[in-house]
Structure formats: C-alpha cells, structure tokens
Amino acid sequence: MTDALALYLHWPFCAAKCPYCDFNSHVAPPPDEDRWAAAFELEIARHRALVGPRDLTSVFFGGGTPSLMSPRLVARILRAADRAWGIGEGTEITLEANPTSSEAGRFRGYRDAGVNRLSIGVQSLRDPDLRRLGRLHSAAEALRTIEIASRSFDRTSFDLIYARQDQTPEAWRIELEQALSLNPSHLALYQLTIEAGTAFGARFDAGKLPGLPGDDRAADLWHLTQEVTQAHGLPAYEISNHARPGAESRHNLTYWRGGDWAGIGPGAHGRLTLDGRRIATETPLAPGEWLHAAEAGRATVHLPEDEPAEILLMMGLRLREGVDLARYDALGGPPLACLPELIGDGLLRREGDRLSLTDEGRPLLNAILSRLLA
The missing domain is CATH 3.80.30.20 (tm_1862 like domain)
Known part of the structure; x- marks a missing residue:
C-alpha cells in the first residue's frame, strides 16, 4: 500500500x-x-x-x-x-x-x-x-x-x-x-x-x-x-x-481499501504510511485560515491514526469485495466476537480471510458495524 x-x-x-x-x-x-x-x-x-x-x-x-x-x-x-x-x-x-x-x-x-x-x-x-x-x-x-x-x-x-x-x-x-x-x-x-x-x-x-x-x-x-x-x-x-x-x-x-492519500486544502483529511506507521493529517476548516497557514508552512497537522483497524473494517465493509481480515488483525483489531452469529444470520460472508456483507446485510451495514465493534 x-x-x-x-x-x-x-x-x-x-x-x-x-x-x-x-x-x-x-x-x-x-x-x-x-x-x-x-x-x-x-x-x-x-x-x-x-x-x-x-x-x-x-x-x-x-x-x-x-x-x-x-x-x-x-x-x-x-x-x-x-x-x-x-x-x-x-x-x-x-x-x-x-x-x-x-x-x-x-x-x-x-x-x-x-x-x-x-x-x-x-x-x-x-x-x-x-x-x-x-x-x-x-x-x-x-x-x-x-x-x-x-x-x-x-x-x-x-x-x-x-x-x-x-x-x-x-x-x-x-x-x-x-x-x-x-x-x-x-x-x-x-x-x-x-x-x-x-x-x-x-x-x-x-x-x-x-x-x-x-x-x-x-x-x-x-x-x-x-x-x-x-x-x-x-x-x-x-x-x-x-x-x-x-x-x-x-x-x-x-x-475504502485503506490506502494512502494526501489531503490538501481547507478541511481536507489525509492518511499516510510513514516509516511503517499510519499517520492521519488534518487542516484548518476556514478558507482564510488555511490559506494563511499554507503560506506560513503550517497548514497540515500530523497525528497517529486513531483505531486504524476499526476504520479499515468500517470502510472496507462498504465494498462488495469486503475487507481483508488478515490486514485487520495485523493492525491490531480487537476480536470480532459476534462474527459467527452474524454469519449464521446470513448477514456476513467469510471466504478465507475475506469478510463481506451478503445482499441481506448490505442495507444493515450500520447496525452490523455496531455489533462487530461493540
């Protein structure tokens, strides 16, 4: 990535x-x-x-x-x-x-x-x-x-x-x-x-x-x-x-796949991998404030990405292709205790390390994420 x-x-x-x-x-x-x-x-x-x-x-x-x-x-x-x-x-x-x-x-x-x-x-x-x-x-x-x-x-x-x-x-x-x-x-x-x-x-x-x-x-x-x-x-x-x-x-x-992007402009957010660590970036919201900050070389603030595994899950499950659970685990994601139940209910599908929503689960994404990340 x-x-x-x-x-x-x-x-x-x-x-x-x-x-x-x-x-x-x-x-x-x-x-x-x-x-x-x-x-x-x-x-x-x-x-x-x-x-x-x-x-x-x-x-x-x-x-x-x-x-x-x-x-x-x-x-x-x-x-x-x-x-x-x-x-x-x-x-x-x-x-x-x-x-x-x-x-x-x-x-x-x-x-x-x-x-x-x-x-x-x-x-x-x-x-x-x-x-x-x-x-x-x-x-x-x-x-x-x-x-x-x-x-x-x-x-x-x-x-x-x-x-x-x-x-x-x-x-x-x-x-x-x-x-x-x-x-x-x-x-x-x-x-x-x-x-x-x-x-x-x-x-x-x-x-x-x-x-x-x-x-x-x-x-x-x-x-x-x-x-x-x-x-x-x-x-x-x-x-x-x-x-x-x-x-x-x-x-x-x-x-949605948890890749790297640079975010530039008022209120833009970014996610970058630097020296193996995920960094979140943010900028001032107000146009005038961002413009002055960019001219002064201080428009972008770098912070450690908060809960990268959970964000990967939330974004990846939006895709029909789903999310890579091996990557979720590598990012330190907490155990998904209710996963077997959601699969049994026909809302999620697991094929190897790939987890995705079923057609029945897609309109219920927010409720499913609440249960997964409770």
Whole structure:
C-alpha cells in the first residue's frame, strides 16, 4: 500500500449552500486564484518532501464546487502534482462539477488541463425536487450538462439523491430509469440524510420537512435501486456507488481499501504510511485560515491514526469485495466476537480471510458495524 498515493484537493467555495450539505463549503466573493494556486503548490511540495516518491494513482478535486475554478488554476495545480510525483497515463484525475451552463462552459478547458473524469452533482431530474434541495440548476440543464460532459470526457459520473420528500418507489423507478437511459458508466446514488447543523437539520427539528420516508419506505427505495441498477449492468460495488465493470472510482477505492492519500486544502483529511506507521493529517476548516497557514508552512497537522483497524473494517465493509481480515488483525483489531452469529444470520460472508456483507446485510451495514465493534 505504501508505494501508491492518491491526492485529494479541496476547493471550499460554492455559489450557494445547499440546505442538506454538511461539507466544508462556503459562499464567498471570487478568491485570488494566483494566491490560492501558490498555496496549493507549496502544500504539494511539502507533502512530496514528507512522503517521497510515490506512484500517483489518482487526483480528486472535491468541494465545495471545483467547477468554479478556472481551467488555468486546475492546470497549474496539476503541473505541481506532476512535478512532485509524476502524472502517468493511468492516473485518474477527477473534478466535481455542477450542471449550470457557466460551469459546463469550462469542461473542455478542464480536459485540456489534464482532467480525465468528471463527477457531476445532478441530485435530481425533477425540477420541483431540485428547488426543494436548493439546487441552482434545472433538470434540462442537468441533462444538457451530462451530454456535454460525455463529449469531452471518456469517464463521467453523476450523483442522484433519493428518499426525498413525498417520493414514491414508482416515481423513483421512473427517474432512475431515465438516468440510466443516458448510458452512464458510473452513478453515485445517495439516500437523503438529514445532518445536524444544516438548514435541513433545523427544518426537520422544527417539523418543517414533511413527507420524508420512514424506515420501511427507505428500505424499499434502497432495494429498488439495487434491482434497477443491476438490471442495467451497473451493480453496486460500494453501498452507494454503482459502475460498469472497470469504471469504478479508483480514487474512492483508495479510501475504502485503506490506502494512502494526501489531503490538501481547507478541511481536507489525509492518511499516510510513514516509516511503517499510519499517520492521519488534518487542516484548518476556514478558507482564510488555511490559506494563511499554507503560506506560513503550517497548514497540515500530523497525528497517529486513531483505531486504524476499526476504520479499515468500517470502510472496507462498504465494498462488495469486503475487507481483508488478515490486514485487520495485523493492525491490531480487537476480536470480532459476534462474527459467527452474524454469519449464521446470513448477514456476513467469510471466504478465507475475506469478510463481506451478503445482499441481506448490505442495507444493515450500520447496525452490523455496531455489533462487530461493540
């Protein structure tokens, strides 16, 4: 694991804050891109000095809204990553984008800068639900953006949120079938989660989010999602991510498989193996604070990774392929006393050292992890 490295770059700015979003994103005037580029360059160089030469398997521009960055800024950051570790033909370079016409106009520039995979935050193909979700685009803009992206990039993905207010299984099936008719190679399909500290969280607490599905309806929607995507050749390779074979997100697989990644930008986290020890890194959340800290050479804090075996189990069980128990044991993981019971209940499957969820266990991941790690 230690010779491979993924690079995560966080761009924290958004045109608007979505009411369901608990990511580190901020609405602010356009930043000084040259100053931000220089800060990213400094942090990339510092990480190169820390970890040494590595095989750079992926680069991911996340946010926030990275498609608010100019192609010139993206190109400058990628040149810094290339100087540090080398970007090869097999390096996956993903940029998250929103489907507004102004952002879609930059797609060719991102491709020319080196981006080879686009992840589009569509969230819904229904205008009333887009308004409820606080999105700035229409369904027609989303469809047009997906078409433009497919002409510029060999690999594209887009996100949809389901278990929305007043959404029926029949309505979700029709919408999902429409999404799949666009012939995507990758889909990220997330159940709407009400997070504390968000606008939706406050509305929910005040009883102002009517029509959200209960547990049974949410389970029906999850099973329907698996059925429809499987039938179209995009099975779930992770709890919420679906892909045609070979089109899985290589960057996200690094997280789920417990690999090494450098996290650069406001609020970015990383995991690195240094001298045989796992190190967690973290950075300041506030954009201005991170920028000043990066310029002063103190943007990244290094800490011993807390409970690496448990994290490996939590992340690895999200994958259909499961987790390597030999590696879990090597990291000092505590005994999994209830493992035989969960296997006997048909929720987990063990084949040699490989532990994975069964189809019956996949929608119950959180409850299973609570029992395993109790």
